[in-house]
Amino acid sequence: MxxxxxxxxxxxxxxxxxxxxxxxxxIQEILAAAGVPKGSFYHFFKSKEEFGLAVIDHLSAKxxxxxxxxxxxxxxxxxxRLRALFGLIQARYQEEGCGPGCPLGNLVQEMAPSNPVFxxxxxxxxxxxxxxxxxxxxxxxxxxxxxxxxDPDAAARFIFAAWQGTILQLKAAGSLEPIDxxxxxxxxxxxxxxxxx
Numbered sequence: 580m581x582x583x584x585x586x587x588x589x590x591x592x593x594x595x596x597x598x599x600x601x602x603x604x605x606i607q608e609i610l611a612a613a614g615v616p617k618g619s620f621y622h623f624f625k626s627k628e629e630f631g632l633a634v635i636d637h638l639s640a641k642x643x644x645x646x647x648x649x650x651x652x653x654x655x656x657x658x659x660r661l662r663a664l665f666g667l668i669q670a671r672y673q674e675e676g677c678g679p680g681c682p683l684g685n686l687v688q689e690m691a692p693s694n695p696v697f698x699x700x701x702x703x704x705x706x707x708x709x710x711x712x713x714x715x716x717x718x719x720x721x722x723x724x725x726x727x728x729x730d731p732d733a734a735a736r737f738i739f740a741a742w743q744g745t746i747l748q749l750k751a752a753g754s755l756e757p758i759d760x761x762x763x764x765x766x767x768x769x770x771x772x773x774x775x776x
Contacts, residue, residue: 585623587613593634593641597682600689601631631690632700638682639704646708650715657719661712662766665742669758677749684743709735716770725770738765 591612595604606620606627613619624630649664679685683704691698712735719725741761748757 584613584615584619587615588619588623588630589633589637592630593637593682596631596634597638597685598679601686602689606630628694628696631697635683635686635697635700635704638686639707642683642704643707643711646711650711656724657715657722658724658770658772661715661719661770665762665765669755669762672749672755672758677753677755680746680750681743684746705739709739712738719770724772726773729769734769737769741765 588609592604592609595609595612607617609630610617610620620630624633646664649667650660654660655663683701686697687701687705691701709732713731716725716729716731716734720727720729720731741764745757745761749755
């Protein structure tokens with residue numbers, strides 16, 4: 580059994596866990612979805628918790644990769660790229676409906692209160708995303724696209740938290756209206772070009 584089998588298990592498990600939660604996803608279900616023999620799981624993972632941590636790393640890397648693909652230089656000004664990022668996410672929710680939410684955010688709600696090991700790994704994944712937001716905001720400030728008194732790190736933390744709250748609201752309400760509110764307050768107020776707020 581090679582690393583491709585391990586990667587398949589993680590990818591299939593990540594999809595199932597995103598859809599239905601960690602506790603509701605069984606090892607047998609993951610093996611069936613991956614189409615690999617029963618003994619494969621414990622060949623690669625000592626426990627379901629160890630597997631869960633690998634899933635978190637996988638999800639964190641995939642999310643950061645998607646974010647970086649949009650925020651990378653060469654695709655417009657910093658604010659153009661940041662707006663494009665949230666525009667793509669909004670389009671995805673419009674296509675898929677108001678579930679299943681952010682995979683990391685879902686796991687935080689389910690696992691962080693009872694599992695400090697999961698909480699620490701999830702926080703690391705979220706901090707990496709926040710740091711990337713902070714870098715694009717620093718670029719925007721340097722180019723005069725946002726006010727000079729905005730702290731990129733603090734603004735990035737706020738935007739990330741506001742977005743997670745937005746996802747919770749749209750899941751509960753079954754409506755995309757919370758995204759409109761997010762866009763209005765983040766892009767038209769907090770991150771408005773100086774003199775246009």
